[in-house]
Amino acid sequence: MPLxxxxxxxxxxxxxxxGTLQFHDWLGNGWGVLFSHxxxxxxxxxxxxxxxxxxxxxxxxxxxxxxxxxxxxxxEHHGWIGDINETQNTRVNFPVIADPxxxxxxxxxxxxxxxxxxxxxxxxxxxxxxxxxxxxxxYPASTGRNFAEILRVIDSLQLAAKHKVATPxxxxxxQDCIIMTSVKDEDIPxxxxxxxxxxxxxxxxxxxxxx
Ligand code: BEZ
Numbered sequence: 001m002p003l004x005x006x007x008x009x010x011x012x013x014x015x016x017x018x019g020t021l022q023f024h025d026w027l028g029n030g031w032g033v034l035f036s037h038x039x040x041x042x043x044x045x046x047x048x049x050x051x052x053x054x055x056x057x058x059x060x061x062x063x064x065x066x067x068x069x070x071x072x073x074x075x076e077h078h079g080w081i082g083d084i085n086e087t088q089n090t091r092v093n094f095p096v097i098a099d100p101x102x103x104x105x106x107x108x109x110x111x112x113x114x115x116x117x118x119x120x121x122x123x124x125x126x127x128x129x130x131x132x133x134x135x136x137x138x139y140p141a142s143t144g145r146n147f148a149e150i151l152r153v154i155d156s157l158q159l160a161a162k163h164k165v166a167t168p169x170x171x172x173x174x175q176d177c178i179i180m181t182s183v184k185d186e187d188i189p190x191x192x193x194x195x196x197x198x199x200x201x202x203x204x205x206x207x208x209x210x211x
Contacts, residue, residue, distance in 0.1 A: 002109045003136065009034070009127045010107045016067070016095035017077050024131060026095075031064040031158075032127040033150060036110040036120035040072040040080040044144045048122075049081075049096070050088025051147050062154050069097035069104055070120055115140065124150060126157065163209040164191060174211055179204040 003010070009032075011024040023034075035052075037045040052059075052066050059066055072080075081092045097104060099120075105111050110120040122139035134157050139145050156167040165177035179188060181202050188196050192206040199205070 003125070003133055005133055005136065007133050008131050009125060009133050012104050012107055014069075014097045014099065014104055015074055016097045017074065017081065017092075018095040021095065026067070027065065027127060027131065029129050031062065031129060031154065032125075033059070033064060033066045033154075034069065034108070034123075034125045034127065035066070035145070036069045036105065036108070036123045038070065038116070038119040038121065038141045040070060040076045041083065044141070045070075046080075046084050046087060048144050048147075049092055050084050050090050051144075052094065053084070053088070053090040053092045055147055055151065056093050058151050062151070062158060064154055066094045067097060068094065069099055069110070071099050071102055071105055071118070073100050074098040112138070126150070126154060128157070128161070159208070159210060165206065165209060174208060176205045177208050179206055 009023070011022065013020065013022050037048060039045060049068060052068070077096045077098055081096070085091050099105050102111065105120050108123060108125065110123045111117070112121050115121055119141070122141065122143070122145055124135065124137040124145065125133055126135040128134045135153055137145070152172060155173045156171065159177065160166060164180040164183050166180060168178055171177070179192065179196060183191060188204070192209065194207040194209070197205045
């Protein structure tokens with residue numbers, strides 16, 4: 001059964017480039033991004049891990065730790081990280097899980113046999129402080145992911161965790177938000193003191209509450 005939003009992210013013990021870790025302990029009370037790549041020493045994956053390394057400050061600001069995984073070995077990871085650092089002008093600053101026996105890949109359903117029966121697809125799991133899965137994404141091997149989009153989703157998730165709002169299509173941090181339909185009109189002034197706009201009874205906007 002595939003993992004679904006709201007499920008507890010399965011715990012596991014794994015070897016990584018930064019030592020052995022127990023996933024839930026490593027997550028602690030923060031947010032996490034677990035993302036798989038198909039294979040070490042491949043071009044798209046090289047740009048992806050370099051991009052995540054360069055975004056560390058952005059992930060840190062949001063209290064999010066990133067961790068990558070593929071079915072390659074620790075030895076391969078270490079060698080390839082040298083190439084990533086060299087070609088992407090960065091330093092890989094997050095752990096990369098070595099999963100040659102596919103324990104974690106199978107636990108998270110990261111191998112899609114009709115796409116490739118040995119390599120992981122490009123999966124992303126955003127995990128909240130409650131260890132629940134908040135987002136899943138699956139990209140094919142030929143398409144590198146947009147990690148600015150991952151940060152954008154994290155901004156939306158963290159906002160919705162604290163305020164009774166959702167975010168509209170293409171929303172970016174700082175833009176108006178949608179008031180949840182569960183909020184009664186009469187409660188809007190106290191919950192959203194910055195004001196509101198009512199377009200339809202179910203479509204009400206407010207300035208971003210945490211800005
Ligand atoms: C890549 O990262 O470029 C890649 C990896 C596996 C299959 C195809 C492309």
